[in-house]
Amino acid sequence: MSEHKKLARLVARAFYRHSSTRDRLARVGNAKYDNSRTAEVLIDALTRRAWVKEDDLARAVLLSSKQVRKALHYLEEQRIVRRAHVKEKDKEREERTRARAEENGVEEAIIAERIRAIEKKIVTYVCLDYSRVVDAVQLRLAAAHADLKYRVEKGPVSVLYKCTSDAEVCGKRYSSLDAMRLLDPTTGLFTCQVCRGEVVQLGGGEDGAPPEPRTKEGMKAILAKFETQTAPVLRQLAKVRGLTPPQYGTLNEWTRARRRAFANAAGNGGQGLGSNGQGLGSGGGMAINVDNLEDTTFEVTLGLTEEQEAELEAAANPKKAQPEWLKGSVYVDDEQTETNEANDDETKEETEEDRLKKNEEAIKEEWLRAYLEAIKGAGAAPGDDDGAAAADVVGGGGEMAKSHASTDALVDAAVDMADAAADDEEWDDVEEDWEDA
Amino acid sequence: MFWHIKLERNIVLEPRFFGRNMRDTLMQRLKHEVEGSCTGKHGYIVMVTDFTNISEGMVTDDGTARAKFRVEFDAIAFRPFKGQVLDAVVTEVNKFGFFAEAGPMNLFVSNQLISDDMKFESIDNANRYVSSDKSVSVQKNGEVRVRVVGMRIDAQEIFCVATMKEDYLGAIDQDAGADKVADEY
Known part of the structure; x- marks a missing residue:
């Protein structure tokens, strides 16, 4: 799992465990409908998906769609998820209408008319916005830390005093703003206004008592606690720094990319691994991106490096043959032609060497492909989730082999996959299992 | 102000x-x-x-x-304000801090808002706060410069809580000033 996804899960647990509607529900008296931990479940589910329909998500996590909508709305306000509302055809209603009409033997034209009359409904899609999660968390932590630090350093200005009499008798508390009234002018000491008893200053946790909340020591204790508790989040933030977050774009971009990917898959699907170098320029890059988008389980970098792109470019726009007159004089003397011939011989020899190399490379490639297959087989075994992921990779691998037959890339893919598989096993928990079920 | x-x-x-x-x-x-x-x-x-x-x-x-x-x-x-710096005369010192008067207004500096190196000391019923090197002390009738950090406004009275724990705040050392004047003449 990518570090950003780990961060999102961590953050859900650290900051959004209780907050979405608990306070409001408690206020209204509906505390039993408290949806604590919904955020956790939803964010976990979203780390395994890209853009997803809210209703589908609700069905997947076995929660009511209303509850999910509320929680997601809250998370949107907190800049954790991004939502998009679109009008879509109400397919279920269309089917229902059609079924009913067919039962009653209505004509096809009238059925079509009725279906056309059905209004489109507004559907909400939701997606985790990883780069914003990072920003939101950083801001949140920084603000909280600054506030606590300010309180430790500047405030609190008031000191608390407490009457030493029993709590049942008096035990009244005062702040330093009451100091003037507490002062006994004859002795110069503080006395309780109510019972004339002695007053003591409440300090910070001597004799083992926890420090009073509004004193300086209390603030310090709170700051220390805050720092220990947020340490894991900070560590994860540090890991994330410098990595590019998974980006799904807006809903529009995403759907467009997906459509193109399907088109590509349909066009090139039949050509397997062997068809190297074919269909080079046909938007292979886009397809690869989309694979990246759909791969919600782990990250496999399938993008083209700059060199590869340059090569693609070169292949798409081959150098134009230079005309004779540009190369040099058309009237060449004999010596020069001889040297040219010699050069030609040399190049022939080179090509033979090349052929040997190519053979070797082909063998290597063959071996790697077998290795990749083996890993895929192993990856597919643990569960459905992995199987799907592996399938993604198969697609991706095929695409890559198609677009560029470099052994290095294959090696990379294999290594990535091995890593990812190991990672995934670590994070495979019970929750995922029941949810996927 | x-x-x-x-x-x-x-x-x-x-x-x-x-x-x-x-x-x-x-x-x-x-x-x-x-x-x-x-x-x-x-x-x-x-x-x-x-x-x-x-x-x-x-x-x-x-x-x-x-x-x-x-x-x-x-x-x-x-009218005093939060954050205002005032000169005041100490009227009463005890272990909780000290009281001072700035014109008609009373203010209180608690021991937490006195700089950390100043310790409470009580000799012959004369209470004072003394710095660790004994050079600065706050005792009755001494002059201090403090910053108002909290205010309590009643119908007939304004009472302030002040701090002496910042730069440029503390006992106004009149003796040192007197020495200088003496040296000049």
Whole structure:
């Protein structure tokens, strides 16, 4: 799992465990409908998906769609998820209408008319916005830390005093703003206004008592606690720094990319691994991106490096043959032609060497492909989730082999996959299992 | 902070003062009533400087034959603010901190807001806070410079909590100043 996804899960647990509607529900008296931990479940589910329909998500996590909508709305306000509302055809209603009409033997034209009359409904899609999660968390932590630090350093200005009499008798508390009234002018000491008893200053946790909340020591204790508790989040933030977050774009971009990917898959699907170098320029890059988008389980970098792109470019726009007159004089003397011939011989020899190399490379490639297959087989075994992921990779691998037959890339893919598989096993928990079920 | 402000006030005068010196009487009465009083809005009224306008007297309708005058006047007011730096004279020192007076206003500096190296010391019932190198001390009638950090405004009084734990705050060392003056001569 990518570090950003780990961060999102961590953050859900650290900051959004209780907050979405608990306070409001408690206020209204509906505390039993408290949806604590919904955020956790939803964010976990979203780390395994890209853009997803809210209703589908609700069905997947076995929660009511209303509850999910509320929680997601809250998370949107907190800049954790991004939502998009679109009008879509109400397919279920269309089917229902059609079924009913067919039962009653209505004509096809009238059925079509009725279906056309059905209004489109507004559907909400939701997606985790990883780069914003990072920003939101950083801001949140920084603000909280600054506030606590300010309180430790500047405030609190008031000191608390407490009457030493029993709590049942008096035990009244005062702040330093009451100091003037507490002062006994004859002795110069503080006395309780109510019972004339002695007053003591409440300090910070001597004799083992926890420090009073509004004193300086209390603030310090709170700051220390805050720092220990947020340490894991900070560590994860540090890991994330410098990595590019998974980006799904807006809903529009995403759907467009997906459509193109399907088109590509349909066009090139039949050509397997062997068809190297074919269909080079046909938007292979886009397809690869989309694979990246759909791969919600782990990250496999399938993008083209700059060199590869340059090569693609070169292949798409081959150098134009230079005309004779540009190369040099058309009237060449004999010596020069001889040297040219010699050069030609040399190049022939080179090509033979090349052929040997190519053979070797082909063998290597063959071996790697077998290795990749083996890993895929192993990856597919643990569960459905992995199987799907592996399938993604198969697609991706095929695409890559198609677009560029470099052994290095294959090696990379294999290594990535091995890593990812190991990672995934670590994070495979019970929750995922029941949810996927 | 001191302010020069315009204020208004109703003064009620008994019939025996009606006559030639009525204006002086009104002034005296006003000064007596206003100077040294404290309101939450304007703070302490330190001094009445001028009468700008005195309305005609209206005989009150409560059957006592007294007359009511509306007096407009200028006054100097002292109103402390949070964050303000004040010089004050120490009036009382105890283990919880010390009290000081800045003009009419009392303020309190708790021991947490006294710099950490100053320790409480009580010798022969004379309490004071002394720094670790014994060079600076805060005792009764000493002068200190403090910053107001908290305020409590009552109907008749303003009470402040102040801090001495910042740069440029603390006991104003008069002895050192006196030495310098002596050296110069």
